[in-house]
Amino acid sequence: MTSGNAPDLQRTQGRTRGDRGLFYQISVRLLIVTAAFVLINTSIVIAMYANDRPTLASDMITIEAERIADHLRRGEGTPPDRDDTSVVRAKAMVVYDRNSQQRYLYNPGNLPLGEAGFSLDLHEETSREEQGGQFYVSGMRRHVVNGEPVWIGIAVSGRGTRPFLPAMLRELRQHVLLPTIPLSLLLLAFNIVVVKRMLAPLHKAAREVNDLHPSLVGRRLQVPESPREVRALIGAVNRAIERLEHAIGSLKNFTADAAHELRTPLAVMMLSIDRLSASEIRDKLRHDVAGMTRLVNQMLDIAHADALVIPEDARADLDEVARELVSDMFPLAVGNGHSIDFHSHGPELVKGVPDMIERALRNLIQNALAYAPRYSAIDVVVGPGPRVTVHDSGVGIPESVRESVQTRFWTHQRDRSSPGAGLGLAIVRSIMEAHGGCLEIADAAGGGASVSLVLPPLKTTSAP
Incomplete structure (x- = not known):
């Protein structure tokens, strides 16, 4: 039972795959290529950015300073720390006002931080040191909180690249995903529209072929101006239809001619049978000739019906x-x-x-x-x-x-x-x-x- 059903299952699966049109298959392949492009581009950017430690350090300080500034704007008191002690050994934060006075200080690890007396024209400053797998990153950023400028100093000491993960994700989102995905989707949509337009002549030719009938075998498919491959295909189909028309015409002519030539001998045969003496054999011959006459007439009818x-x-x-x-x-x-x-x-x-x-x-x-x-x-x-x-x-x-x-x-x-x-x-x-x-x-x-x-x-x- 199983072996008998296996070929049927294979044929059913084959028909299911075959039902997927060329437009569908091309669109799926374009989608796969687009996804692969986005993935490869993302991987390359991540690899390059992961090795750019100065930029990672600067972005990490910027992200932490923005987090503290947002907290101060909301008036929620002391900014919380979000250290991961498994990768960050120590972190320090300090906030200065426009008079170089400390508004907030958090430095349980006694890390070096920016001191008062810095230039009020300072907007961004970052320094980085690395030794023996350990790193020390410090920097200061200028922000405006409730209409007043503040300077936020950050210092981080740790190891590995995990502390820089927020900076990497931000870079990936702002400089890879946001520009790449919309552009890729736009390019994908453009390609799909182009493919659909290029396949339009094939769909039109398929409809014209489907409308063909033995009585309309003299009709030819309309040859489009482009593309060249579709022109070649439709031209080949037209030549095949021309050969088919010639073959059908020859067959119809033969059928009609043969039937026409047989009608006279059959009529003469029927007259000859009628002159025979009444008998069972004569009746059988008459019946057979009548059947042959009807068959010949039907052959003529077929020839006329097919060409009607x-x-x-x-x-x-x-x-x-x-x-x-x-x-x-x-x-x-x-x-x-x-x-x-x-x-x-x-x-x-x-x-x-x-x-x-x-x-x-x-x-x-x-x-x-x-x-x-x-x-x-x-x-x-x-x-x-x-x-x-x-x-x-x-x-x-x-x-x-x-x-x-x-x-x-x-x-x-x-x-x-x-x-x-x-x-x-x-x-x-x-x-x-x-x-x-x-x-x-x-x-x-x-x-x-x-x-x-x-x-x-x-x-x-x-x-x-």
Whole structure:
């Protein structure tokens, strides 16, 4: 059981990966490249900044002085110390006013601090010493607190680089992340927009290819002005369509020519059979030749249906088409032991080719004659709306095979005893699709099959 399900699981996973479009894949790769760029740039800056000890020392003094100045501005009393004794051996803080008088002093480790009598023009000063893995950093910063200038002196003694971590994070935030991330995101968005615009011709070509149909195989994809690779791809597709058009045309011509050439010999053969004496063999020959004649006629119908293009001014009255066809086929139905009843809800105008609609309806009636019980009635109903329905009282068509019976060379009984070659409903479906309509199959009310030709209504423009 497991081994049998594994290939299905692999195919499902493959389809899931394949459903991701080229735009999605390129966008994800651009996002990964952008993230890698930001990470590499951050790592380089951190490495360079970690080795720049003078700058780290100056930034550390600046950060501590700003913290104390903010505390004083809030009027919260003595600034708290936030030493990490595992990395900072001692710290000292002193605050002077504009008269060089101490307003605050914190120096439990008796570290050297700036003395009174410093220049009032001083704004920033930093000194640094390092020996045996230990460092001593001191400095003074000028700030304004409640409208009055103050000078804040800081001294720190410790070891390692951890005391400088706040300074490193500040540098990373202000000089790496803030400028790099918005710029990277802007560049990423720009690249995604460019990629989307560059892929637009491919999406347009995909829509044009999806709209192709055997009846429109002469249509070509529009070649964009750029990019060159897309032009080359669409040009190759157009050349492939041209070769396909030639192959389809040759096949259609062969089918039509072969069917046309066979009609005359079959008609002569039927006349010759009719001159034979009545016998079981003659009846069998007549039946076989009739089946061959019908197959040849269906081959002609296929050739016409595949090449069918509905003109814009094509008009058909379903009531008129069905009424004339029922009248023509009435003798055939009677000869086969059936009767045809015609019902109409009135004229129904549709956009379509009357001759092709007549061929589609003829195939439905012939199927009903072939499968309906002898001496039963076949009903042909026009309307309500743009539809023609053929009811019979045969075995019906099971719902499970209603889609299959509309494919070529599929027979209901799936054996040689089934009449016909399985082309009738396939021809009808092709004709309906060319008209923009559809073929509907349902169960008849009294048993049997109910098959309908459904066409789009004729659009009429009202006078202004």
